[in-house]
Amino acid sequence: EIMKNLIPFIAYLIVLSCQNSKSDVDLKVKNLLSQMTLEEKIGQMNQYNGFYDATGPAPDGEDQKIKYENVKNGLVGSMLNVRGVDEVRAFQKLAVENSRLGIPIIFGFDVIHGYKTVFPIPLAESASWDLDIIEMSAKMSAKEASAAGLNWTFAPMVDISRDARWGRVMEGAGEDPYLGSLIAAARVKGFQGSDLSSYETIASTAKHFAAYGFSESGRDYNTVDIGMNTLHNIVLPPFKATVDAGVKTFMNSFNDLNGIPATADKYLQREILKGDWNFDGFVVSDWGSLREMIDHGFARDRKHAGELALNGGSDMDMESYIYIDHIKELLDEGKVKISQIDDAVRRILKVKYELGLFDDPYKYLDNEREKNITGSKEILDATLEVANHSIVLLKNEGNILPLKKNDQKIAIIGPLADDKNSPLGNWRTAAENNSAVSVLEAMREYKGNKISHAKGVKLVNKIPAGFHEEVSINETDKTGILNAKKIAKDADVVIMVLGEYGFQSGEGRSRTNLDLPGFQQELLEEGYKVNKNIVLVLMNGRPLILNWHNENLPAIVEAWHLGSLSGTAISNVLYGDFNPGGKLPMSFPRSVGQLPLYYNYKSTGRPGADGEDAGSVFWSHYQDELNSPLYPFGYGLSYTTFSISEISLSSDEFSNGESINASVSVSNTGNIKGREVIQLYIQDKFASATRPVRELKGFETVDLEPGESKTVEFIINEKLLEFYNGDNKWVTEPGEFNVFIGNSSQTTNSTSFNFR
Numbered sequence: 001e002i003m004k005n006l007i008p009f010i011a012y013l014i015v016l017s018c019q020n021s022k023s024d025v026d027l028k029v030k031n032l033l034s035q036m037t038l039e040e041k042i043g044q045m046n047q048y049n050g051f052y053d054a055t056g057p058a059p060d061g062e063d064q065k066i067k068y069e070n071v072k073n074g075l076v077g078s079m080l081n082v083r084g085v086d087e088v089r090a091f092q093k094l095a096v097e098n099s100r101l102g103i104p105i106i107f108g109f110d111v112i113h114g115y116k117t118v119f120p121i122p123l124a125e126s127a128s129w130d131l132d133i134i135e136m137s138a139k140m141s142a143k144e145a146s147a148a149g150l151n152w153t154f155a156p157m158v159d160i161s162r163d164a165r166w167g168r169v170m171e172g173a174g175e176d177p178y179l180g181s182l183i184a185a186a187r188v189k190g191f192q193g194s195d196l197s198s199y200e201t202i203a204s205t206a207k208h209f210a211a212y213g214f215s216e217s218g219r220d221y222n223t224v225d226i227g228m229n230t231l232h233n234i235v236l237p238p239f240k241a242t243v244d245a246g247v248k249t250f251m252n253s254f255n256d257l258n259g260i261p262a263t264a265d266k267y268l269q270r271e272i273l274k275g276d277w278n279f280d281g282f283v284v285s286d287w288g289s290l291r292e293m294i295d296h297g298f299a300r301d302r303k304h305a306g307e308l309a310l311n312g313g314s315d316m317d318m319e320s321y322i323y324i325d326h327i328k329e330l331l332d333e334g335k336v337k338i339s340q341i342d343d344a345v346r347r348i349l350k351v352k353y354e355l356g357l358f359d360d361p362y363k364y365l366d367n368e369r370e371k372n373i374t375g376s377k378e379i380l381d382a383t384l385e386v387a388n389h390s391i392v393l394l395k396n397e398g399n400i401l402p403l404k405k406n407d408q409k410i411a412i413i414g415p416l417a418d419d420k421n422s423p424l425g426n427w428r429t430a431a432e433n434n435s436a437v438s439v440l441e442a443m444r445e446y447k448g449n450k451i452s453h454a455k456g457v458k459l460v461n462k463i464p465a466g467f468h469e470e471v472s473i474n475e476t477d478k479t480g481i482l483n484a485k486k487i488a489k490d491a492d493v494v495i496m497v498l499g500e501y502g503f504q505s506g507e508g509r510s511r512t513n514l515d516l517p518g519f520q521q522e523l524l525e526e527g528y529k530v531n532k533n534i535v536l537v538l539m540n541g542r543p544l545i546l547n548w549h550n551e552n553l554p555a556i557v558e559a560w561h562l563g564s565l566s567g568t569a570i571s572n573v574l575y576g577d578f579n580p581g582g583k584l585p586m587s588f589p590r591s592v593g594q595l596p597l598y599y600n601y602k603s604t605g606r607p608g609a610d611g612e613d614a615g616s617v618f619w620s621h622y623q624d625e626l627n628s629p630l631y632p633f634g635y636g637l638s639y640t641t642f643s644i645s646e647i648s649l650s651s652d653e654f655s656n657g658e659s660i661n662a663s664v665s666v667s668n669t670g671n672i673k674g675r676e677v678i679q680l681y682i683q684d685k686f687a688s689a690t691r692p693v694r695e696l697k698g699f700e701t702v703d704l705e706p707g708e709s710k711t712v713e714f715i716i717n718e719k720l721l722e723f724y725n726g727d728n729k730w731v732t733e734p735g736e737f738n739v740f741i742g743n744s745s746q747t748t749n750s751t752s753f754n755f756r
């Protein structure tokens with residue numbers, strides 16, 4: 001009896017102690033804040049790019065001297081692009097040992113798909129549809145980055161994008177808000193772990209807030225003008241998912257949204273993020289985005305930009321030096337409030353406390369650990385697992401794949417076949433150049449076959465190597481094609497490794513043409529003239545146009561930019577040591593003219609399906625191209641085959657507070673073990689705002705032995721039916737819904753139910 005009475009009391013004590021530790025941090029922050037001068041507060045809101053080699057003597061350039069003094073005087077809250085234990089320690093020491101209050105610096109870096117050991121680009125990883133693997137990838141990246149002294153990554157990028165012209169699609173999870181939200185949350189959990197104060201975890205950033213992925217015409221940094229419907233139903237859900245997953249920081253974006261540069265957007269940052277969503281971390285600007293508001297024609301001058309940004313909810317200024325220069329003056333003039341400054345600083349200090357930096361500013365700095373963890377086998381092995389699962393088999397006719405392991409003559413052709421750089425992708429920030437395993441190297445590991453090799457078309461250096469290396473695929477010299485043709489003719493199978501050079505996608509890398517760059521198409525077609533047994537292995541950071549390829553080639557393997565062990569993963573798949581199971585996270589268009597292209601489009605008042613009504617004119621279509629993509633969202637093949645049963649519903653109606661189950665039985669009908677991703681789509685047939693023709697609302701990866709079957713069950717409740725309507729509210733409306741379950745967004749396996 002006594003025990004019974006004690007239980008609620010003990011539970012109460014536990015709750016109290018948890019609250020204590022939370023309010024403990026709040027109390028410490030409050031206490032520290034009360035000791036800070038205005039200058040010191042403003043300093044916390046100031047972030048510098050690494051400006052000199054901190055392990056050397058003090059700098060002598062004028063700008064550098066000012067920055068150096070600011071670090072010493074506690075006027076720098078954060079630095080980016082300072083990495084490696086010795087470098088970070090030197091800066092941290094400078095700040096902690098010289099400044100009045102000894103507040104530690106938080107060190108940020110773009111750990112986007114790995115640090116030194118490179119994981120597949122995020123778009124590729126997303127093709128795995130495997131949340132455990134994606135979380136693990138972020139966890140390993142955090143482990144390696146934190147061992148190099150870093151506390152904070154500017155990832156994940158959770159921008160939904162429907163336009164393959166935009167080079168930054170490689171950094172995100174593709175076009176779908178449901179898949180994008182789950183992947184966003186998995187990445188945050190991976191980076192931050194369950195204990196942020198551990199030296200193996202780092203704070204993460206949801207970026208770019210918001211709608212950067214909708215840059216007009218797919219041109220980077222371009223303007224965005226979208227309505228509330230798209231903003232709330234498509235763009236914002238992944239951001240909200242990161243808040244729910246406990247993300248510590250947000251980064252705003254370069255674009256303006258409906259006339260307001262995101263950096264100064266009160267609605268986004270103050271009303272939604274810090275208001276409705278209760279986000280209690282801090283918002284960092286994008287690189288120089290405060291200053292860019294002058295070019296936007298939104299801020300009169302630098303000082304005005306500072307006023308707009310702070311009022312708009314930006315807490316930290318990345319590389320505009322505007323807060324440090326102007327906030328004091330703005331406060332004196334009454335243009336900004338001290339409460340806004342205090343709130344920004346409170347948020348920043350809080351994250352530093354949570355990282356454990358106040359307990360020990362040097363806790364991430366251990367040379368031994370750096371040595372042991374950087375490039376460790378554990379992390380390298382993890383990249384292979386992720387890379388294997390990222391590959392999407394787009395076509396495989398006549399089972400040309402997997403390749404036979406013996407007595408074959410295999411020609412490996414293409415500018416990317418022996419390239420050890422492209423597979424590292426665009427954000428290989430701390431990786432060594434040319435450190436990936438190439439396809440050629442990995443294929444040579446299989447000794448049973450005879451390998452020949454020709455580049456056919458070479459890579460050319462436009463600008464000498466460096467961070468913003470500009471390499472392209474040769475557009476002036478095609479003399480190599482002749483030799484490539486010779487070896488193709490002589491081979492049993494030709495592997496063409498073609499696509500985009502590693503820096504052809506990414507920031508600032510928009511394209512209007514999504515064909516194979518340079519002379520690669522000519523190389524391919526010339527090769528095809530002498531040998532039709534071609535397997536096309538693609539390396540790219542975005543969807544490409546593959547009509548000719550799909551029509552003519554027996555096999556196409558989408559291998560993206562897969563990171564350090566790219567070649568190993570590709571050869572695993574080509575030889576069938578790994579059965580591919582990836583599914584496209586973005587639609588592959590038939591033509592650039594179709595962009596933006598996405599599976600969850602609106603029906604319109606003049607709908608129609610491809611091929612339907614061929615004689616008619618006045619419906620929503622093109623005269624010269626189909627509406628549908630070449631390869632749809634959610635599509636991908638396997639070396640085995642699967643059958644999916646009709647849908648069975650536990651009931652064909654339900655109401656508020658209830659749910660129904662929708663299930664299918666999936667069987668592996670082929671001869672080898674394989675993975676299928678079963679996808680649930682729902683269509684709201686009639687609503688108070690127009691709804692997409694279907695929307696992904698669930699998925700499950702199923703691993704099956706040959707002959708094995710499993711039942712996959714989805715729970716459908718009112719939450720899944722919710723949408724943001726014309727009255728700017730989240731609602732679930734009664735009515736009839738179609739439900740589809742299959743293995744791509746084009747599945748026709750469907751039934752319907754009523755929500756009352």
Ligand code: BGC
Pocket residue numbers: 080110154207286287507
């Ligand atoms: C990018 C951000 C990145 C930042 C810092 C900017 O140009 O837009 O995504 O985090 O640079 O490197």
